[in-house]
Amino acid sequence: MQRPPFLSLAAKFADPVPPATFPQAVLRWRNQRWAGAVGLGGLTEAAWLDHFARFTPLPGNLPQPLAMRYHGHQFGTYNPDLGDGRGFLFAQLRDPAGRLLDLGTKGSGQTPWSRAGDGRLTLKGGVREILAATYLEALGVNTSKAFSLAETGEALQRNDEPSPARGSVLVRLSHSHVRFGTFQRCAYLEDRAAMADLVNYCVAEFHPSAEDPDMARKTCALLEQVAIATGKMIGQWMAAGFVHGVMNTDNFNITGETFDFGPWRFLAQSDPNFTAAYFDQNGLYRFGRQPVQGAWALQQLASALLLLADAENLAAALVPYEAAYRDSFAAHTHALLGLAPLGDAAQDIGFLQAFYGWMTDSGAGWPQTFFDWFAGAASERRAAASPQAALYAHPSFEPVRAGLMARTPLRPERLTSPYFQRAAPVSLVIEEVESLWAPIAERDDWSAFDAKTAHLEEARLAWAL
Template identity: 35%
Template structure:
């Protein structure tokens, strides 16, 4: 395990050349404040977790001091935003610091909020404390739920004023991912007709994640990469839908080529089950509503496939994309069966699940609380814990569904205690509700970081009971629902 001053980075992506971005030094805070470091990510990177208390994080976490070998690099990409191609995108407030290898896996460190770059357009290149905390917590929330995601190594704050809807204070985090390559990287090189560089990027990505394709022709590599990304993306969105997570801004520049949850902005977890839940207050048409996510991800994969048309024929591209829907359905069905405690696969399971979701929608019942209560259900009548979540007007519908569920459980070979244990490990007690994130943010803005530490710990173990923190598992008050969230960029 390394000390902070022993960390050394390489820069394989930056070595690809000028077509892929621009070297840019960070603009550090004059008076950085160390807020939090993530011991689990430190362990993942081979950094001694005891270093979590090292005050040097304040300088490393804002670019005032660089890790050995770091060569900060602003990545260039483009993408479709709300369905419209935008050629003027790129790392406008973030820098790729470099890569760190640990146990055969290469991890990239990316400093967000590091100041202006050639791709900042009219932006100031900064991030604010509010959005930085949301990303820091968001990565841990999905990681704790077993959903692929980027994570963050540390947060650093400052007293530097940053103007958004109001004047806030600047902050930075170091994001950690196996790669920061987005769909938009391939789109940029395709639309600007830099086909040799596009080929190099395909080769580079395959060397990292599909090494068995080394030396194969461009067409074979591009096809395999598209199939790989299609599979990963289908699995990812199935996880979101089962967990009740809405990303909020699924532009192609926010889509990871390896299927990680990427670029946390105006995201939100469902409170009441609302299929048309919109968490981004800029999404006036509902393009990125919760129930629209599978279709939008497929739309984005089509945009990526178009970039690969430089190497791969249209029929093959269509064949690749046709894998998405069956993969999504199978993965989502498997996740929902686990949430319902079903080990066997039966034809009626999809109808049983759809019937439950219709009940939850009509009852405006809390999605997470209902499934957590169902994980304790053993056929009791009346089902008091479930009736507490479903309004009286829907109790008859609840009873009808439970009768169907009870009948289905007779086909299972597990006993109720075993089933309950399995369901408790699949249905979280704690999720990152927006009202909880706001509670943490308001405390942090008052320089109280204890709520951040508490919620951070709960999200790392969301299936455990944590009886001393019951209030963090409660449904939001009415004022805590439908909170307007912006991406703050």
């Protein structure tokens, strides 16, 4: 790749930082599929660790890591004292389609934005991100990818994990690390020139359809594209039963990609009031509130962009969010069920209301229900043999059954895949995560983790969303 595009902005938006020096580097995870997609699949293990644990620059790429500067609303309170406190932008790459991708880190050492933090990541935290990102990708959700995880040989002190905790450094592959909070920082500093540079970069690299010679129109067009991308992402979250946990504005990026998820959860059963973060005592980011919170975050982005455009046009640019969310939720629910929507908006909405209403009222297992009824009518016999068969026999399920039967299965031959020959679906509720971690912590036994990631890959291939 030619000169990394972000270098032209680096002086205004980032600080060069040295990576931490770790006592050791033991490779625990390598995303070979994505490594191949970005031209790094041929690296030896030694070269891999050199780049992704010791952070020797990739040839012709960023000469030094860059810690990004940004602000953000954290649980509704504006914080101007943020930035990459334990991570940095390490490199920029292109995928086969020409998309610009960023390699960023987590746990790579202290930066000017670390505040009181040690800049490190626990091994358990790295394992959790691999699992969540891999499951989200399998479910067809737009997400960052866990790219590499190396154990560092450090013993870390943490309040929310048994200490000392094993240290690690994670590398993630993302389609942009530009956050809503990056724009908020420009607005806070009233730096119109920097804001214009940022808009130009985001349009050129991520939303070229927003290009316009007029800066105000370009800004509004960019906001509209970000609103649509964000709506699509949250619609996917809701169909997947994913709870992000910390929907602060510095945890949203401009390509509508799931990233920087910390205390995430996947629902075991439908519960609109389920909250992922133990410190979210008021349920601000609870599952059922995620679409509202996405809209609120976009409103903060629009407020920041008042430096370049007027309020009325920026407000108009936010209007497509709701339809993007609604359409994505409907489309992704049907996709996860392996069914074609009827194409009649009223009937499709009615089906969603019946389906999710029944899920909430019955207490049915979220992953099990989607697994049992994949391809609708083609799975009637499978569903009859499910552990939840009694729930499907109850009269309350009849409206859902009618909706499933009315829809055409999409590629029902997928039911012959090894994934659908299993007795149970892949799932990732918190109890499973803990059970996967226990043998690693106690005996350095990664076999259960390896089996889970293999099951997730099997599911990804079967769904082929």
